[in-house]
Every structure is written in structure tokens, then in C-alpha cells.
Amino acid sequence: MNFKLRVWRQEASEAKGRLVNYYATDVSPHTSFLEMLDIVNERLVEKGEDPIAFESDCREGICGTCSLTINGEAHGPDHPGAACQLYMRRFKDGATITVEPFRARPFRLVRDLVVSRSALDRIVQAGGFVSARSGSAPEANSIPVPKHDADLAMEAAACIGCGACAAACPNASAMLFTSAKVSHLALLPQGNAERTARVLRMVGQMDAEGFGNCTNTYECEAVCPAEISASFIAKLNREYALATLRKKSGM
Amino acid sequence: MIGELEAKVPAGPLETKWSGYKDHARLVSPANRRKLEVIVVGSGLAGGSAAATLGEQGYHVKCFCFQDSPRRAHSIAAQGGINAAKNYQNDGDSVFRLFYDTIKGGDFRSREANVYRLAEVSNLIIDQCVEQGVPFAREYGGLLANRSFGGAQVSRTFYARGQTGQQLLLGAYQSLCRQIDVGTVKMYSRTEMLDVVLVEGHAKGIITRDLTSGEIEVHAADAVVLATGGYGNVFYLSTNARGSNVTATYRAYKKGALFGNPCFTQIHPTCIPVSGQHQSKLTLMSESLRNDGRVWVPKTKGEQRSPAAIPEAERDYYLERKYPSYGNLAPRDISSRSAKEACDEGRGVGPGGRGVYLDFADAIARLGEPTIRERYGNLFDIYEKITGEDAYQQPMRIYPAVHYTMGGLWVDYNLMSNVPGLHVIGEANFSDHGANRLGASALMQGLADGYFVLPYTLPTYLAGQIGKRPSIDHPAFREAETDVRARIAKMIEVNGTRTVDSFHRELGLLMWDRCGMARNTAGLREALGRIPALREEFWRNVRIPGHGAEYNQSLERAGRVADYLEFAELMCIDALERDESCGGHFREEHQTPEGEALRNDEKFAAVFAWEFQGNGTIEPPRLHREPLHFESVELTQRSYK
């Protein structure tokens, strides 16, 4: 298969970026999207040019490293899935494909298609945990958790932290990301003690990082490789309202 | 010069060694902990859990990872589960049984006392993770669920769908985040360690490169912990993440740390077969699938029919046939070799005949598709994404792939290498899995080391180190920094014609052919002849665009490949020296009449720990042996029949 690529090139955070044309020729349909970029890069290096910087690690959709917007969609057209799980057989032979980095105000561009998502780490640092010192835990089966709650918590916990939700959102909102962590921990008895403080701090941090508000466009849910449901955003809103109330009433 | 290898295993009966150790271990007072700095390189299960726990204890921790976030460490990709001796299924499990299975699974090439301790703390890990909010699978009654894994006859594996590693890592990551929040841990993401600094023989710091800016930095500390994972990517194609590397441990080796059993590699039986030349990695299909899937190949060579058209009588369920008591749950090394054998006989399936079927038809008929979907849905999805095939309708095709490295830096019972102050945890050390690791035991080891072992053993070293942290102005730091800079400059200056990846690929293929699932003298000697030549070409002809003072992925990879090009040689030397078969190390010269690994306990019941030799050159390494003494288990020919 043959493709024309339009790839975002930008040498550094402060440099000016632009779309540059490349050709990917003679690519097997069983090649993954990232492998196709590998092939393009090998040829660029052989010609003495700078390869396209893009990140990946596990290449099986779980580490959340890859951060490509492909033809305007975060992670490309094959939902649900990360860009590393996208295969060239999903495209028409001869197609033109535009590749850009995840864009959201709090994601600083590092180079070409690589961005920094440390803002997401800082949201988790603001309370996205259970304070359980090593060695302090009670026997694991001493607190039964209804299977339904555990399953639902798992659904929220499946978030891979890639940031596609914020990149896809017209307001660059990180509500889906934040709601997944808040919901995961709120659904389990172990997360209960810090529930109020957690949601208030995490939402505060999210705002401080410069992520926008949620206006219910559901773009986040559409691109989420881990199929995190937007209903968790509703849960986040409830948790937040409840916490605000509790805090006001001094509970 | 290194004296006798001392494992420092406490005296006394196996069952009380660890509790006895804890009762008498040295402590560091809270006031002194605040004065001590610990560097933890790695934020996977091992590094993440260690950094968080040491932070909780009040040490100042600096934690490093090369990914853009500690949550992306390769541990995130583990699928199947984590073992513990809880015996929740009431099927006869116990600490001793978990210990025994692990040591037997490792083909009696690991240290008894370490493995026993691992089994002992396994239960604490589950308690800890549940408390952190890890959403393990549960039964309808609300209690924790279990599944079986290879090499065991009990059901002791805890899991979170097919994403156990992700959930455990997020648990550790969240604990780490808590410590970052309170300021006991400082996190350095996108930062690669390029050397360890020794001051008067003690590990007292590291040299790093900020991968975003290219800046070289020095960090001093009172102790250094390496938790940098495994080196499976020496084979280029493996189930490991692209960034997994040997650099940290290899650099430490070149500074005098001994490398234990480097040739012990695990080839995992259930991976998606290679589909083409462009391939950048291999994808694991969790071993948990073997709980319900049946492995088979056609009985006749060159079979052309589709799997559904092959009648039962013409199928060979070879694992069930050869190992009736373990069947499809035979350990990994044995299952992998059996698959290779079937394919070598010309009975393999799929492109190139390098594949066997993993068939769920019976399980779906017995349990219904929804149950199978609930158990393995995400794995079936991954399979479909990669191959375009629906495994609910037709059997999966699988083939063995490099997966895990049991070898690693040699450590004593304290998890300290022979270099004082340099501790090594998780996959990066050699310690607990002998010549073959059982499924669901790497996650257990990583978290055992980080949450429950190192926090007790590190003070044994630190208690004597208060006030001894050198300043970064010490000449040892300058020297190491200069070396790191010089190496980078030299690499870029080559400006040849070949890409970094092309060297890596060539090395990988050579290692897979000659030092992979089966090894022999002639093949290993051939590899030992070719590796130096490839290395020489690398330093003469590699092309790295750009420069060092910028975000430069070619340079990052080049540094790792340069280390692999040296390390590969060490692996082959070790494989040649270990003139026996054991676990995943299969020397064709040594097999039983049925083709099983034939150990030689008299000569080789020992850890091979290699000491680097050379000064700017690479000389043949020097071998140290740690004899393995077995007091509580009897060495038997492993039998899973």
C-alpha cells in the first residue's frame, strides 16, 4: 500500500511548527500505524534527514504513551484503541493521512508529535490515591466488595492516562480522566475515607492546570481507547456537589 | 578484586529465616532517615513500590524513569495475574507449596531462602493492593476470585481482568503520587540513567540525561536502587515494551557489579506469531488463556485444511498427550519447546508454519461465550486488532516469543549487589526465578521486593552510612560525567550510513537463532564470533541524526543498542559455560530421551555471576560461582507428566 502523510514537524516547544509531506510506499496492510512511521523514519535517516519524533512504548494499547491525532481524531479512526493498535489495513490505498500531536493547552509540545502530559500526573498527585502505608493493610478478604461495585470500579480504573479525552475535547477538558480516577476510588470501600477531600483537590488541580470545562460534547468518550464511559463524569459531578456540601456544612 | 560470593542468608530453619532477620535487622531512626537520600531508578512495580514505601518511611527519595510518566513503566503491560499463597480456594495451597512450585518451576537454580521469603510475603501484597483500591476480580459473594496459571495445581492467581499489571502498577503509582505530593519523593520522568558513580567502592550516585533537553546531570545519594526491568529486547523482537533496556544494569556491571545468570531467558509459549519483516514487537496472549484454551497442531505434516475442517481424530493436543497431569498448564519453558518441536516437524500452522492453535471451541461450548468474553474479552480484542481474526469463531494462532529475563545483577539476601550500596530489585536482579519463571510470579516478586523486602534490608546498609554522602564535586562524579559525555559525542561523530534499528534487528535475529529457545556449542561459538564484528561496525557505521543537546530518540536508542551489542556477548558466554540444560536454558547436547531438559546438579547447581574485565576494552569476563544449597527440597528431575 502507498500513503501520503502530512506530519506535524516542530523542533522544540518554542519553535514554529508546520505540516510536512512524506510518502510511505510499499507498506504491508498488516503493518501497524506506528510501524509505518518506523519505516518512514528508517528511510529518512538513511537519506540523512531528521526522523519524525513520536512516542510509544508497549505498542499494545495499555501504557498510554502514544499520542497521535490522525486525520483529526485522537488515536485515529479505529475506536476503541490507541494509535499503536491501528493497522494500515484500516486505510484506503493511496490515502492522504494527517498526523498531529495531541493538542490541549496543558500539554506542552516537546518535539514533532511528542507532548508532555505531566499535568495529568499532577491531578493524581492531588489526592488520586488511598493513603495506605505499606504494611498497614487489613486482611484482603476482611471487607467483601459486591461484585457489581468491583466490576464498575475496574471499568473506571481501566483508564490508560493517554490524554486523548482532553485532546479530543473542544474545551480541552480533562473531566473524563479525572472522573475515572474519582469514580474508581469512590466505588470501593477502601476509597471512602478520603472521598470528600479527594474530589475537591483533584478538580481544583485540574482547573489550575488550565484544562477547560465539560460541555457534554462526548468527544472524549468517542476516542477513549479504554472505553471509559462519560457516565463517570456525571458521577464526578455528583461527588463534587456532595463534597462541596459536606465541606460547607463542616462535615 | 572480588572475594568469595557471600549470599548472607540468615542461619536457622527456612521458615524462620525472614522473621528472624526482621527481628534483628538494623534500624535507622526517623531523625536519621530524614538525612538520608536514596536514588531509585525505575518506577515499575519494583521501583514504584520501593520509592513509595521508602518515602513513607521518611527517606528522601529521588525516583527516575525514562517514560514521560512513572505510570507508563513496562509493568503496566502485564496481563494475567499475581500469585499469593492465600489458599482462598481451599485447594490445599500454602506458603511452602508456593515456595516449592516456584523453586521447582525454576528448575532448582534459585536460592531457597529468597524464594521462601517471596512466598511468605506474597499474602501481604494482596492485602496491600486491595487496600490501595486495586479492583481485583471478585466472586458474587464479594470475596476475591482466583484463576490457575502454568506450573501449579492450585488456583492462587489474583487478577484484574486481563490488566493485572496495569492495576497493580497504578496502585503503586498512586502511592508514589501520594509521596510526591507530600514531598518525600522527587520524581524525574523522561530521565535516563547512563552510569552509576562509585565513591570509595560504594554506589553513591548516578549520571543521567534529561531526555527532553539532552542535559547531563549528576545526582548523589546515600544508596542507589536499580529497578530497571529486564533485557528481553536484546532479541529485538520480544513482548517487552520498546524502551525496555539493559543499560542501567549493564553500566553497573561495567562498574563492577556482578551479572548473574545472564543467559536465563524466558520464552513465553503464547504470543501472536511474527507476521512480517516490518514487525516492531511481539504481543503476548496471556498464559491465563491456557486455563480454557486447548493447544493443538494437526497430526499430519503440511496439513492445508482450515482448523474447523480438521476432525478431532486428526488433531494432536500435544501438551495434554505428553503431560497428562498438567496438560495445557505445563510450565512455560516446556510448552514453548513443545511448540517449537511440533513446528520443526512440519506440523506448524499459519504463515511460514511457525504457529500452533489455541482453541476455545470446547470452553465456549462448556461455559458459553459470555463467560469466555468476561474472562478474556480484552485479549480476544487485542488478538483481533492485530490479526484481523475472530478467536470466538476460529482458534488463535500462537507461537513462543522472548518474554522475561531471569538473569540480572547478582544480589545477596539483602537485595544488595556485590557493590556496597547498590541494591537491585524486580526483574533487574537475578534472584528468585532460577532458570524459568512461573506465570504470575514476576508481579509478585516486584512488589515483594519493593513493598516488603527492601524497606527492611536497605537500613542494614544505610545504618552505617549516616553523614557519608559525598558531594557531587567529588572527582568520581566528574569522571563519570566526562565519560558519559564522551561516549555520546563519539556515537554521534560516527555519522555512518546504517540506522540504529538495523543493527538492533540484526543482533536480535542472531541471538534468537543461536541463543534462543535451543542452544548448542557450535551456534553459541558462531554468535560469539559475529557479535564483536557487528559491534565494531556499529561504532564505525551507525548514523545518529541531530545532536546530544536536544530531544533525540535516535540517540536514546543508540545508547541502548550499543549496550546490547556488548551484553549479548556476555549472554552467549554464560550459555556456553553452562554446559547443561535447565529450565529455559536448553542446551541441545543435554536432554533426556524424551527431549526434556537434562540438568547436571553436580557441576551446575550454582549461580554464575560474571565480573567485567577490561579497561576501555572488553576482555573475557571472570566467572564467580555461588553454589546453591538445598536443604528443604529434594532436587528431582522436573516432571509435569
Ligand SMILES: Cc1cc2nc3c(=O)[nH]c(=O)nc-3n(C[C@H](O)[C@H](O)[C@H](O)COP(=O)(O)OP(=O)(O)OC[C@H]3O[C@@H](n4cnc5c(N)ncnc54)[C@H](O)[C@@H]3O)c2cc1C
Ligand atoms: C506482556 C507482558 C505480560 C506480563 N504478564 C505478567 C503476568 O501476568 N504476571 C507476572 O507476574 N508477570 C508478568 N510479566 C512480567 C512482569 O510484567 C515484569 O517482569 C515486571 O512488571 C517487571 O517489573 P519491574 O518493576 O522490575 O520493571 P519495569 O516495569 O520494566 O520497570 C522498569 C522501570 O525502569 C525504568 N528504567 C529502565 N531503564 C532505565 C534507565 N536507564 N534510566 C532510568 N529509568 C530506567 C523504566 O522507565 C521503568 O520505570 C509480563 C511481562 C510482559 C512483557
